[in-house]
Amino acid sequence: MTPETAQSILDQGFAPWVKALSPVISEITPERTVMSIPITPDIKRIGDIVSGQALAALADTAMVFACFGHLDAPAPLGTVTLDTQFLRPATGDSIRCEAEVTRAGKSMIFARCTLIAEPSGKPVALATATFAR
Secondary structure: OOHHHHHHHHHHHOOHHHHOOOOEEEEEOOOOEEEEEEOOHHHEEOOOEEOHHHHHHHHHHHHHHHHHHHHOOOOOOEEEEEEEEEOOOOOOOEEEEEEEEEEEOOOEEEEEEEEEEEOOOEEEEEEEEEEEO
């Protein structure tokens, strides 16, 4: 699957509120997916930092695409668990999320990701998720 194909799947098949984050898929392989969102006033909260809800949505979406990359095709997936650890306030120009599948079984897929503030390159959150196939 190419980043262009994955982006088309996101643009055509995902909820409007996910697309409102303006996510861009720059890499998708069986090993990992890289997705970014710009930091805009719409996702900032008091203190001029990115809201945790926006970070969690980015993490969940990037891990879904990591599953698609691992499977080399889109598939119906349901988020069973999503655990997010916020490490520091997210500030800067954008947030990059690097996601990977850690195990894929017949009925469940496990994934993890790191969310990184740009241009600082500092990790702002870690997340893990379990998806039902």
